[in-house]
Amino acid sequence: MSEIRKSWGLHIGVVTLLLALNFILPDYHHGNLARVMVLACYAMGYNMLFGYTGLLSLGHALFFAAGMYGMSLTVQHLGWSAGPAIIVGLASGLAMSLVVGILSLRTAGVAFMIVTLMFAQAGYLAALYFGEYTRGDEGFVIQKAARQIGGIDLSDPMNRYLAALVLFAVCLFITLRVVQTGFGRVLVAIRENEERTRMLGYDVHLHKLLAILLSGTMSAAAGAGYGLLFGYAGATFASVQYSIFPLLWVLLGGAGTVLGPFVGTLFMFYLIDLSSDISTAYMLIAGLTLVLLTLFAPQGLVGELRRRTLRWLP
Amino acid sequence: MLSIRNLSSSYGDAQVLHDISFEVNAGEIVCLLGRNGAGKTTCMKTIMGLIPANAGSVEVSGETVSSLPAHEVPKRGIGYIPQGRRLFAELTVAENLEIGLMVRQQGDDIRDQVLGMFPRLRERLDQRADTLSGGEQQMLATGRALCINPSVLLLDEPTEGLQPSMIEQIRKAVTTLRARGVAILLVEQRVDAVLSIADRVVFLENGRNHPPVITAELEAKPELLTRFVGV
Numbered sequence: 152m153s154e155i156r157k158s159w160g161l162h163i164g165v166v167t168l169l170l171a172l173n174f175i176l177p178d179y180h181h182g183n184l185a186r187v188m189v190l191a192c193y194a195m196g197y198n199m200l201f202g203y204t205g206l207l208s209l210g211h212a213l214f215f216a217a218g219m220y221g222m223s224l225t226v227q228h229l230g231w232s233a234g235p236a237i238i239v240g241l242a243s244g245l246a247m248s249l250v251v252g253i254l255s256l257r258t259a260g261v262a263f264m265i266v267t268l269m270f271a272q273a274g275y276l277a278a279l280y281f282g283e284y285t286r287g288d289e290g291f292v293i294q295k296a297a298r299q300i301g302g303i304d305l306s307d308p309m310n311r312y313l314a315a316l317v318l319f320a321v322c323l324f325i326t327l328r329v330v331q332t333g334f335g336r337v338l339v340a341i342r343e344n345e346e347r348t349r350m351l352g353y354d355v356h357l358h359k360l361l362a363i364l365l366s367g368t369m370s371a372a373a374g375a376g377y378g379l380l381f382g383y384a385g386a387t388f389a390s391v392q393y394s395i396f397p398l399l400w401v402l403l404g405g406a407g408t409v410l411g412p413f414v415g416t417l418f419m420f421y422l423i424d425l426s427s428d429i430s431t432a433y434m435l436i437a438g439l440t441l442v443l444l445t446l447f448a449p450q451g452l453v454g455e456l457r458r459r460t461l462r463w464l465p
Numbered sequence: 466m467l468s469i470r471n472l473s474s475s476y477g478d479a480q481v482l483h484d485i486s487f488e489v490n491a492g493e494i495v496c497l498l499g500r501n502g503a504g505k506t507t508c509m510k511t512i513m514g515l516i517p518a519n520a521g522s523v524e525v526s527g528e529t530v531s532s533l534p535a536h537e538v539p540k541r542g543i544g545y546i547p548q549g550r551r552l553f554a555e556l557t558v559a560e561n562l563e564i565g566l567m568v569r570q571q572g573d574d575i576r577d578q579v580l581g582m583f584p585r586l587r588e589r590l591d592q593r594a595d596t597l598s599g600g601e602q603q604m605l606a607t608g609r610a611l612c613i614n615p616s617v618l619l620l621d622e623p624t625e626g627l628q629p630s631m632i633e634q635i636r637k638a639v640t641t642l643r644a645r646g647v648a649i650l651l652v653e654q655r656v657d658a659v660l661s662i663a664d665r666v667v668f669l670e671n672g673r674n675h676p677p678v679i680t681a682e683l684e685a686k687p688e689l690l691t692r693f694v695g696v
Contacts, residue, residue: 333567336556340564343553350513350547352539352568352613407555 154463155331161464162327162409166320173312183424185312187417188319189377190396194404194412195322196369197397202406203330204362205342209264209394210251210271211370216278216389217247218371223384224284226297233300237375244371245364247274252363256356271394278386290385298379311380318376319413322369327409329365330465338362339407370397403444405451409465414452466491466648467512467543467617472521472531474511481507482672484521489617489648494639495677496651496659498694499669505652506548508669509619512650513545514538525617539568544615546606548622548652554595558586561594561605565612579608582638600631607638617648624658636662656694660684668693 169188176184193215200206221243225231231239255266279287298305305314329335337358340348349355378384387393396419397412404415419437426436448455457464467489474482481504489495497505510516512523514535523531530538539545553561566576580587583604589597594605603623610618620639624632639662643649653659659666665677670693683689 333563336560336564337567339556339560340553343555344551346515347547347551347553348564349536350515350539350545351565351609352536354534354536 193373210267218374240375248367405454544610
């Protein structure tokens with residue numbers, strides 16, 4: 152019981168700290184952190200499937216883009232306001248993950264990776280194909296006037312940061328709650344030994360599908376949030392690169408940990424940011440750091456912390 | 466309690482079980498004996514629905530379970546402890562048990578009953594399953610299967626590779642369950658262990674079974690053991 156209280160304490164503490172940082176960070180880092188928090192939601196969605204359920208998807212950009220386009224296209228072409236448009240973004244992610252889930256779960260292992268990758272590629276090509284609406288790679292800017300919810304201007308840095316924090320906190324607490332419930336334990340059991348979980352009497356297929364729905368919808372929430380807060384939607388976000396990013400963030404931060412995705416996203420963001428200050432060959436520095444990290448902290452930063460000292464970390 | 470009628474199953478085109486029929490009554494331990502490859506584990510997996518049955522049926526308390534999907538079978542009260550234990554390594558002892566309890570929404574009374582049977586587990590509740598010794602892992606695997614409060618229990622070589630004191634504890638747990646009226650189907654290689662615990666023995670040979678023999682009568686017919694198990 153006390154471990155549950157400890158982990159709630161820790162995660163509420165992290166959110167409080169992020170709230171405090173809103174008032175003290177210099178502009179540059181303030182903007183960065185808002186971006187990191189939204190991307191961390193994407194990583195948390197990915198982690199739900201990869202870290203907790205053990206399903207490695209290479210096509211999550213599809214869900215991120217579904218949220219982003221679901222939101223931005225309704226704003227851009229139907230003139231909807233931001234609130235309902237976010238709902239459309241979430242619904243697009245949910246529908247997309249339902250379809251992809253039902254079809255891709257017929258496969259497992261490497262085939263699952265390939266199938267999800269192919270779906271995401273199809274999504275990317277569709278975004279290019281319908282360039283008339285999406286403006287393809289070039290993308291389109293979501294006008295400042297449209298980026299408002301209940302009269303709050305989300306393009307204002309302070310509001311944007313707080314909105315990102317709200318989204319982040321919601322995703323974080325949902326993840327924390329899920330992994331504490333029986334449902335979350337069954338997901339981990341599936342990751343550990345799928346056959347055994349089925350022998351014990353669990354519908355493995357259904358649990359995996361629910362995990363994909365949760366994961367895809369959370370990724371879509373991040374996509375919708377990103378488009379709205381930073382005022383841009385483009386096909387780059389549907390590309391394979393954006394399917395690999397959350398995998399990297401989660402691996403660096405610690406797969407199967409609640410805080411890992413955030414830590415991984417933050418680390419990677421600043422790694423690239425700082426190394427590009429030093430040299431134009433910044434990918435070399437970033438790459439080397441990543442290699443070292445996977446060598447010496449194979450379970451990721453938070454995973455390693457859990458292994459060494461804080462055994463109770465969820 | 467558990468009744469198997471004319472059960473056949475195959476791996477792809479290769480038929481492994483042919484027309485298996487026997488029963489396990491409540492409060493009885495029936496042991497499956499046979500050489501390697503005779504079909505003992507396949508028989509258990511077919512009962513659990515993990516390998517689809519080509520023909521025949523499996524009934525538990527009169528309800529046919531052989532037509533159900535595999536994950537529904539344990540919900541009918543059949544616990545299965547496969548060979549090699551297979552715990553959820555990263556989960557703690559308590560979490561492993563919880564997953565067992567959730568299958569049929571069992572409460573704390575069953576949990577206490579299980580922990581009463583294996584006091585060692587109570588001392589290790591917060592420990593990760595992969596840090597347990599082999600014997601403790603077997604206890605946990607058994608305990609987790611008991612968490613569904615089964616009326617039928619299938620055990621596949623539960624004492625394989627364990628030290629004698631652990632074997633004794635597992636044995637004790639199995640006889641306790643028999644006394645409570647659980648129908649137990651056991652696969653065991655060590656003939657002496659079988660003879661001291663089983664009520665009846667079913668011999669399997671090339672995927673076919675021979676009529677069950679009462680264990681007491683087996684002592685008078687050692688030729689059966691020579692024929693089917695080679696000892």
